[in-house]
Amino acid sequence: MTLLEDIQNAAVDSKSDLGTLLRKCKLLAARLGSQSLENWLLWECNGYPEDVDVPDYRIWCLELKGHFAGPFGSGIRNAPIPWVCLPEKVRDAYRNYKCRQSIASIEELLRRSNKGTLQVSTGDLAVALGTKVYEYQNCVQAWAEFSVGNLIELLNTVRNRILDFALAVWKEAPTAGDQLDKSDQKIEPGRVTQIFNTTVYGGAANLVGSATESQITFTISKNDFASLELALRANAVLEEDIVNLQSAIQNDGQIKKTGSFGPRVSSWIADMMKKAANGSWGIGIGAAGNLLAQVISKYYGL
Numbered sequence: 001m002t003l004l005e006d007i008q009n010a011a012v013d014s015k016s017d018l019g020t021l022l023r024k025c026k027l028l029a030a031r032l033g034s035q036s037l038e039n040w041l042l043w044e045c046n047g048y049p050e051d052v053d054v055p056d057y058r059i060w061c062l063e064l065k066g067h068f069a070g071p072f073g074s075g076i077r078n079a080p081i082p083w084v085c086l087p088e089k090v091r092d093a094y095r096n097y098k099c100r101q102s103i104a105s106i107e108e109l110l111r112r113s114n115k116g117t118l119q120v121s122t123g124d125l126a127v128a129l130g131t132k133v134y135e136y137q138n139c140v141q142a143w144a145e146f147s148v149g150n151l152i153e154l155l156n157t158v159r160n161r162i163l164d165f166a167l168a169v170w171k172e173a174p175t176a177g178d179q180l181d182k183s184d185q186k187i188e189p190g191r192v193t194q195i196f197n198t199t200v201y202g203g204a205a206n207l208v209g210s211a212t213e214s215q216i217t218f219t220i221s222k223n224d225f226a227s228l229e230l231a232l233r234a235n236a237v238l239e240e241d242i243v244n245l246q247s248a249i250q251n252d253g254q255i256k257k258t259g260s261f262g263p264r265v266s267s268w269i270a271d272m273m274k275k276a277a278n279g280s281w282g283i284g285i286g287a288a289g290n291l292l293a294q295v296i297s298k299y300y301g302l
Contacts, residue, residue: 003028003177004170011163018103018155019045025162028177032169033189037196044158048100055201057157058099062120062144063290066129068137070263076137076270078277080289084302085133090125094144099154106151113148120144134266135255164199222301225249231295236282237272244268255300265296 001009007024010016022045029037048054064081083091097120101109109118122142129139169176172195173186220227229242245268252262261269269292275281276288283291 002170002175003031004166004174007166008163008170011159011166014159018107018159021159021162022103028166031177032187032192034192034196036193037165037200040196040200044103047102047105048098050100054098054100057154059096060099060146060150062094062097062146064094064122064142064144065289066126066133066139066142068134068266069140070134070137074137076134076266078273078289079134079266079270080273080293081129081133081139081142082293082297082302084297085129086125087128097144097146099150103155103158106155110148110151110155115148117145117147118151120146133261135252135262137263137266161200165196168195168199220295220298222299225299228295228299235291238281241268241272241275241281249299261296261300269296 003024007021007028010021010024022041026038026041026045029041043049043052048058064083064086065078066081068076068079070076083095086094099106120143122144126139126142129142131138133139169187169192172191176187176192220231225246229246232242232245245265248262248264248268252264255262272281272292273288276283281288
């Protein structure tokens with residue numbers, strides 16, 4: 001069996017060790033003389049430095065949540081934090097989170113995880129938010145999270161792109177990588193790099209798509225409750241809850257601070273998050289938070 005065939009078989013077998021597969025690819029890269037391939041394998045194995053751009057399959061959107069405390073013992077827990085409330089200089093870091101961990105550390109995270117989501121530290125973001133999110137409610141804790149599905153698909157994408165690369169090289173030179181004498185190579189290093197750029201960096205990322213990670217587009221006009229109602233109905237929000245939201249919006253009146261929801265709307269969101277958590281609203285809690293933050297922000301023109 002040639003080295004290329006060995007790599008192909010390991011890439012096809014989802015139970016094979018990905019770390020071992022990457023080491024076989026390192027051997028192949030050294031023999032084929034492709035520096036681009038060697039660099040990619042190095043970064044996948046050891047993690048991506050801050051000064052190196054990560055591939056598209058390592059970039060996704062984080063969901064922001066927080067705990068809030070208000071007067072007279074009031075508060076909101078696990079409430080969504082709309083993007084518009086974030087300081088502009090850090091907003092992109094959460095909308096386009098770059099996963100730089102090594103393959104080994106990602107696999108270890110998945111082994112240890114017993115939940116459907118993983119958290120990312122937000123530093124002192126809670127202090128910066130203060131009362132900018134929900135009126136009369138101070139942010140006491142903030143965090144970012146994403147689905148473990150992103151990491152699972154990241155590993156799957158790496159395996160698939162190795163397979164695509166190995167197959168493309170094998171079609172042109174079936175024994176490439178088996179002969180250590182460079183003069184006997186049947187494929188030039190430049191051609192190897194060309195194939196690498198096409199199969200590894202040129203393909204589209206196949207990431208898990210859900211309301212938690214994806215951008216959601218709604219046609220909602222400012223202060224147009226009818227368009228807001230349509231978006232909510234399309235996402236299984238019940239008539240009673242829509243009526244309650246309309247009443248909350250009317251009672252809150254115009255919001256006083258940009259990026260802040262009124263107290264009654266904030267309370268309505270908290271109630272809907274509870275319904276998502278206990279299953280009485282047929283949508284996952286992560287998707288629920290993202291949905292409500294986006295549609296209500298659009299209604300207010302934020």
